[in-house]
Amino acid sequence: xxxxxxxxxxxxxxxxxxxxxxxxxxxxxxxxxxxxxxxxxxxxxxxxxxxxxxxxxxxxxxxxxxxxxxxxxxxxxxxxxxxxxxxxxxxxxxxxxxxxxxxxxxxxxxxxxxxxxxxxxxxxxxxxxxxxxxxxxxxxxxxxxxxxxxxxxx
Numbered sequence: 001x002x003x004x005x006x007x008x009x010x011x012x013x014x015x016x017x018x019x020x021x022x023x024x025x026x027x028x029x030x031x032x033x034x035x036x037x038x039x040x041x042x043x044x045x046x047x048x049x050x051x052x053x054x055x056x057x058x059x060x061x062x063x064x065x066x067x068x069x070x071x072x073x074x075x076x077x078x079x080x081x082x083x084x085x086x087x088x089x090x091x092x093x094x095x096x097x098x099x100x101x102x103x104x105x106x107x108x109x110x111x112x113x114x115x116x117x118x119x120x121x122x123x124x125x126x127x128x129x130x131x132x133x134x135x136x137x138x139x140x141x142x143x144x145x146x147x148x149x150x151x152x153x154x
Contacts, residue, residue, distance in 0.1 A: 001089055010108040012119035019089060020080040021046055022055030023116060028096060029062040031105045037062035044114045052078040068095070 002013055009027055013019065026042045037058050043051040056074040063070055070091070076084040108114075 001086070001093065004093065005089070006117065008105075008107065009116060010106075011116035013117035014119050015082075016085050016089060017080045017082055018118055019085050020077050021052045022059055022074075022077070025059050025092060026055055026062070027107060027111060027116075028092065029059060029066075030110060031107065032096065032099050033062070033066050036066050039111060042111075044111055044116055049078055070095075 002016060005011060005019070005024060006013055008031065009024055011024065013024070019025070021043070023042050023044045023046075026037045026039065029037045030039055041058050042055055046052065046055075053074060056072055056077065060072050060074075062068075063072070073084065073088065077088055107116075
């Protein structure tokens with residue numbers, strides 16, 4: 001699962017527990033639904049619990065904007081325990097797979113070259129190729145598409 005996160009987001013997370021900041025999920029939302037979350041409000045470089053909470057508020061607002069019916073267990077996630085973060089990541093991966101349209105996304109560029117994960121360094125010189133859907137090239141969402149994506153865990 002962590003390899004998938006690092007691959008998609010051009011990040012260097014060493015442990016699932018590092019996802020407790022919420023920043024990765026905010027970026028996944030931007031990848032799935034461009035402009036659904038304001039990335040400029042996301043704290044990518046933080047170890048402060050109140051900033052984790054702010055990141056999850058940004059994520060929850062993105063969920064609401066896109067009609068995603070999911071309550072984020074923020075109080076559990078910000079504690080940085082493996083099990084809570086792994087369970088949320090599993091849900092998010094299913095959500096991602098149900099909604100990803102295959103369009104290219106330069107994660108490092110989207111967050112202004114900021115490193116993400118414990119093994120990362122701030123620079124944009126070594127970038128992985130943009131993510132594309134395998135097999136059928138990449139598809140681009142048409143402007144003005146008003147489709148609402150719903151995924152409920154119930």
